[in-house]
Amino acid sequence: SQTIHQWPATLVQPVGSxxxxxxxxxxxxxxxxxxxxxxxxxxxxxxxYSVGIGQISSEVPQNLSASRPxxxxxxxxxxxxxxxxxxxxxxxxxxPWGRDKGNEQFFGPGTRLTVL
Amino acid sequence: DAKTTQPPSMDxxxxxxxxxxxxxxxxxxxxxxxxxxQIHSQGPQYIIxxxxxxxxxxxxxxxxxxxxxxxxxxLPHATLRDTAVYYCIVRPPLGAGGTSYGKLTxxxxxxxxxxx
Numbered sequence: 001s002q003t004i005h006q007w008p009a010t011l012v013q014p015v016g017s018x019x020x021x022x023x024x025x026x027x028x029x030x031x032x033x034x035x036x037x038x039x040x041x042x043x044x045x046x047x048x049y050s051v052g053i054g055q056i057s058s059e060v061p062q063n064l065s066a067s068r069p070x071x072x073x074x075x076x077x078x079x080x081x082x083x084x085x086x087x088x089x090x091x092x093x094x095x096p097w098g099r100d101k102g103n104e105q106f107f108g109p110g111t112r113l114t115v116l
Numbered sequence: 117d118a119k120t121t122q123p124p125s126m127d128x129x130x131x132x133x134x135x136x137x138x139x140x141x142x143x144x145x146x147x148x149x150x151x152x153x154q155i156h157s158q159g160p161q162y163i164i165x166x167x168x169x170x171x172x173x174x175x176x177x178x179x180x181x182x183x184x185x186x187x188x189x190x191l192p193h194a195t196l197r198d199t200a201v202y203y204c205i206v207r208p209p210l211g212a213g214g215t216s217y218g219k220l221t222x223x224x225x226x227x228x229x230x231x232x
Contacts, residue, residue: 036222043203044160044222059219090159104150105220107159 002027006108019078023091031093033074038088125227134191138204153200201225
């Protein structure tokens with residue numbers, strides 16, 4: 001069965017510090033990978049998605065970047081955090097195009113980031 | 117992508133059926149209706165999806181009107197653990213126009229509270 005991991009679960013960082021959040025998926029190959037952010041009391045906002053190693057698409061301009069160094073590893077980074085980067089960060093995966101027309105997304109447990 | 121409209125909140129008694137409505141009057145013929153839910157401080161959980169026909173799985177039933185402009189998610193016997201935010205999402209099929217990657221646009225959802 002497939003599992004998705006995220007770490008850390010919670011993080012408190014000062015403004016201006018760097019950020020690295022990691023997401024890994026097990027039990028599947030060549031998944032589509034996604035990073036979402038949920039601000040307090042708000043819906044989920046898609047930040048990045050990836051359909052393969054080294055292939056990253058950004059949905060919104062922001063202070064963050066994403067990388068996919070391995071097939072099942074997705075990393076969210078920032079060189080200098082802003083207060084507005086606080087939120088609940090969620091990684092998700094889905095099967096690649098063509099394999100399943102349903103293509104539901106499976107979410108990880110999330111990382112709660114507080115920037116002070 | 118077509119937009120959805122959901123009531124901001126609903127209540128349901130434990131053991132009764134919970135019927136969550138969703139309007140998607142601008143849905144296109146090839147767009148799927150997806151339902152996810154998010155329990156507090158967790159990642160969203162896939163529930164069910166459908167295109168034209170009604171669907172049922174171990175979690176819920178999805179009733180889609182004949183004109184596809186609205187749908188209802190039914191939790192047949194709600195429990196306290198079903199208290200969550202329920203999201204109705206409309207999404208084009210994979211490969212639509214060569215650009216689809218399974219993007220999910222989450223709105224504000226419906227806060228369902230199941231009480232004893």
